[in-house]
Amino acid sequence: xxxxxxxxxxxxxxxxxxxxxxxxxxxxxxxxxxxxxxxxxxxxxxxxxxxxxxxxxxxxxxxxxxxxxxxxxxxxxxxxxxxxxxxxxxxxxxxxxxxxxxxxxxxxxxxxx
DNA sequence: AGAGTGACTATGC
DNA sequence: CGCATAGCCACTC
Numbered sequence: 001x002x003x004x005x006x007x008x009x010x011x012x013x014x015x016x017x018x019x020x021x022x023x024x025x026x027x028x029x030x031x032x033x034x035x036x037x038x039x040x041x042x043x044x045x046x047x048x049x050x051x052x053x054x055x056x057x058x059x060x061x062x063x064x065x066x067x068x069x070x071x072x073x074x075x076x077x078x079x080x081x082x083x084x085x086x087x088x089x090x091x092x093x094x095x096x097x098x099x100x101x102x103x104x105x106x107x108x109x110x111x112x113x
Numbered sequence: 114a115g116a117g118t119g120a121c122t123a124t125g126c
Numbered sequence: 127c128g129c130a131t132a133g134c135c136a137c138t139c
Contacts, residue, residue: 010136029121033135039122040134046120047137065121067127072120115139122134 010036014048015055017108021062024090025106026098028066035108050075061085068101 013036021027029042038044045063049072052058061082065071073082073096083093092099 033121038135041136042121043119043134044121044136047118049120060120063120066123070120075120118138119136123132125131126129 010038010041010044011048011051014045015052015058017112018049018052018058018060018063020108020112021059021106024104026062026064026068026086026091026101026104027106027108028068029063030066031105031107031109032063035112046072059085062089062106064098064101068098068105070096070098 014032017032017035029045030039032045033039033042036045049058049060049063052060053075060072061070061076063072070082070086070093073079076082083096086093086098091104098104
């Protein structure tokens with residue numbers, strides 16, 4: 001990242017939403033992107049989360065892809081840091097996949113309104 | 114300004 | 127949702 005300011009608006013929006021995710025709940029990149037108005041930029045959401053790494057206040061571990069898989073765990077500190085954090089919040093994770101993903105799913109567009 | 118890239122998603126088999 | 131493809135948007139060089 002160039003941290004050159006001026007246009008990290010999208011990133012900040014992502015942070016804001018991610019920060020609102022309740023404990024023990026998860027959401028998908030697409031849901032966040034959709035909530036922000038850029039449905040197609042689900043990838044950008046993930047990218048923004050990479051930039052969010054330094055910001056520990058951002059629960060990036062609560063954001064997974066549409067099938068509930070911890071695809072971004074490789075970008076986390078340790079290999080299983082993401083999973084452990086989730087389990088600590090009551091989210092069961094097996095083989096990088098969130099269990100009961102459908103129930104734990106948190107859609108900002110509907111829950112947040 | 115063009116090309117490369119990515120923590121994705123939808124669609125098809 | 128197993129694997130492969132294509133489309134997607136914002137960002138970086």
